[in-house]
Amino acid sequence: MTKTFEETTSAIQGSKNESLITANQADDDSNYSSVIIIGSGISGVKCAVDLTNKNIDVRMLEAQDHVGGRLKTYRDDEGRHYDLGASWLHDTLQNELFEHAIDLGCKLYYDDGDWGWYTNQGERIPNSLKAQRVVFDAEHKIQLAYEDLTLPDKSLKEFTEEFVQTHPLITEEQKVLAPQMMRYLELWHAIPWDRVSAKYGIPEHFGRDAFVTSGYDKIFTSVYEQIDRTNLKLHLNSEVINISRANDKERLYTVKTKSGETYTSKYVLVTIPAGALKYTHQDLFAPNLLPKPLETVIHEMELAALGKFVLEFESVFWPEDLDNMVSLGNDALKSLTPGAHPLVFTNGKPLFGRNCLLALTSPPLTHYLEANPDKVYDFFEPALKGFRVDKSKPLPKMTFLLATDWTQNKYFRASYSALLVGQDYYNNILPFIDGADRLRFAGEHTTHDANGCVQGAYATGRREAEYILADMKGDALPYKIRESLENVNLNGK
Structure with missing residues (x-):
């Protein structure tokens, strides 16, 4: 029996014991569908x-017991609603999901007010040192340098340290502080700064980022309902x-669970996340099914x-007047010790009306803490002590903790895709867009625009629907898609 819409969409919401509704299989009197979509994240949906329409x-195959992919909202009977996946609507000047969220009446908040910067010893860095101005200059220098796309790439770490x-x-104080402050970008790219490409490492935003305070599940559900x-x-x-391949002559595919x-179809759209493609599903594709460039990208992508x-x-x-607080890392400290890695804390009081902080981490700390959530407070405690307005008072008791587990979940193995030093978007993305005949790919890792973001993944779902519909008519839309990407300024501008 096919699961009702209400049952299915409610399953994207976690609960305080993470019990999720288990779905019944769809009614099925045939194993054939025109299109099979693997995955039920925003791109597949x-x-x-x-x-x-x-x-x-369409037949949609989802490995988990709920739809939504990396859009997952935790809700409990005490009124909590925290997103374990995406939390922000980025680039709100050109993000159609932002407009959709406004139309839905979602509660949004621009959390881009004042930032507080702290050393890993908990000392607040005064604005009078102007260290952040040096960071801005370094970012602009990187952008100016890589207007020449032939310039050899460097890591963000190497470029920044050379600059200062x-x-x-x-x-001298700025030479010490500015590089560690630049590491805030580790919390954007979510890889260590000595692996971040300087050429592509400075994000160019088209509008502010809006935090979805009412829960991303409302946005996902509204799309699913269409x-x-x-x-x-x-x-x-x-x-x-x-x-x-089920039949080369008829260009049919066989998909086994x-x-x-076993199911067959004319078209297969793979929206499996990059991490699962690389590590969990290494034998997913039959030998010689994928073109060599696509095999290489899947194997080498970060x-x-x-x-x-x-x-x-x-x-x-x-400090309640701050939207965000950054605790700097220290390269001199041994990895996986408190204070070694940068941390960003978002003030949750204006977002949720609760006495909460939302902390972001980068690897290798993310892997360690997601595998050992009982160690979270120990790692954060030095930073938290530094944030105290009244240093004479001890930290209040922590009453609730919620942790992601994306790196530990075999269906994801990561939060999103990234770009290493020496790689470029063109070589990483075109093989996914080209696909393998009627075997297609979508997801945040298959787009240059808004790569790693929800609106980017959403757009790839539309792109592949357009491809399939056009191919059914015999049109040459795939080449138009490729040409549009080839004309993009691949420096992210």
């Missing part, structure tokens, strides 16, 4: 919306383990690990 029959040592009028359910067969708990089911931790306390002890 958007593709399903566009196809089913054109009267195309060679640029005039930088004080699917024409009469043309969709949804299967949860259906992990795909093999994709192969771990539970032993994975980001952004950890997210929600901490609630008996009372607020940090």
Whole structure:
């Protein structure tokens, strides 16, 4: 029996014991569908919306017991609602999901007010040192340098350290602080700064970032609800383990699941996250099914690990006029010791009306803390002590902790894709866009625009629906898609 929309969408919401509704399999009198979509994140759902509303029959196979992918909102009976996946709507000047959220009446908040910067010893860095101005200059220098795309790439670490040592009028204090402050970008790219590409490492934003305070599940659910359910067969708990050619002459594909089911289709859209493609599903594709460039990209692509931790306390002890607080790392300290890695804490009081902080981490700390959530407070405590407005008072009791587990979940293995020093978006993305005949790919890792973001993934779902519909008519849309990417300024501008 097909699961009702209400049952299915409610399953993207966690609970205080993480019990999620288990789905029944869809009614099925045939193993054939015109299109099979693997994964039920925002890219797969958007593709399903566009196809089913054109009267195309779609089968969606989801490995987990709920839809939503990396959009996952925790809700409990005490009124908490925290997003374990995406929390922000980025680039709000050109983000259609932002406009959609406004129309839905979602509660949003621009958390881009004042920032507080602290050393790893808990000392607040005074604005009078002007260290952040040096960071801004270093970012601008990187952007100017890589207007020449032929310039050899460097890591963000190497470029920044060279800049502070060679640029005039930088004080000794700034030479120490500015590089560690630049490491805030580790909490954007979610890889260590000695692996971040300087060429592509400075984000260029098109508008402010809005925090979704009412829960991202409302946005996802509204998109999911647009699917024409009469043309969709949804299967949860259906992990795909093999994709192969069923019939070369008719260009059909066979898709096999771990539970032993076999399905065939003319088109297969793979929206499996980059981390799972690289590590969990190494034998997913039959030999010689993928072009060599695509095999290479899947094998070599870098994975980001952004950890997210929600901490609630008996009372607020940090400066309430700050939207964000950064605790700097220290390269001289041994890895995986408190104070070695940069941390960003977002003030949750204006977001949720609760005495909470939202902490972000980068690897390798993310991997360690997601595997050992009982160690979270120990690692954060030095930073938290530094945030105290009244240093004479002890920290209030922590009353609640929520941690992500994306790196530990075999269906994800990471939070999103990333770009290493020496790699470029063109080589990493075009193989996914080209696909393998009617075997297509979508997701945040398959786009240059808004790479790693929800709106980027959403757009790829639309892109692949357009491809499939055009290919069914014999149009040459795939080449138009490729040409549009080739004309993009690949420096991210």
